[in-house]
Amino acid sequence: MRSARQILADANVIAVVGASRDPFKAAHSVPLQILRHGWRIIPVNPFVDEVFGVKTVPTLADLDEPVDLVNIFRPARDAVDVVRQAVAIGAPAVWLQSGIVSAEARRIAAEAGIDYVEDRCLAVERAVNSLTKHP
Numbered sequence: 001m002r003s004a005r006q007i008l009a010d011a012n013v014i015a016v017v018g019a020s021r022d023p024f025k026a027a028h029s030v031p032l033q034i035l036r037h038g039w040r041i042i043p044v045n046p047f048v049d050e051v052f053g054v055k056t057v058p059t060l061a062d063l064d065e066p067v068d069l070v071n072i073f074r075p076a077r078d079a080v081d082v083v084r085q086a087v088a089i090g091a092p093a094v095w096l097q098s099g100i101v102s103a104e105a106r107r108i109a110a111e112a113g114i115d116y117v118e119d120r121c122l123a124v125e126r127a128v129n130s131l132t133k134h135p
Contacts (some may be wrong), residue, residue: 038133
């Protein structure tokens with residue numbers, strides 16, 4: 001299994017489940033920082049049409065392209081279903097944001113053979129490792 005740093009470094013396209021339009025929420029500020037550092041973000045939110053000026057998709061199943069990482073900003077009880085959806089679309093990795101921990105989600109990812117990170121912030125990992133996708 002790849003380290004959190006390697007998962008982020010390898011990713012180019014990240015689906016963000018639970019991306020928010022509210023600038024005061026981590027589900028907005030974290031993916032926005034990742035977007036500003038060169039990753040492509042696809043917001044997944046069934047309740048809004050766009051986040052960060054990017055068109056949303058309602059669910060992972062509605063994606064029309066493969067993603068390198070599914071970043072989850074949903075409560076732990078919802079993360080299990082999101083990880084199942086990530087496995088179903090063939091995502092190679094899932095990342096549960098800070099404060100989100102799920103033994104069941106971890107088990108599902110392990111059984112599917114995909115990389116799994118939980119209770120870590122994508123933006124902190126990016127900053128600590130000085131990662132960027134800018135040419």
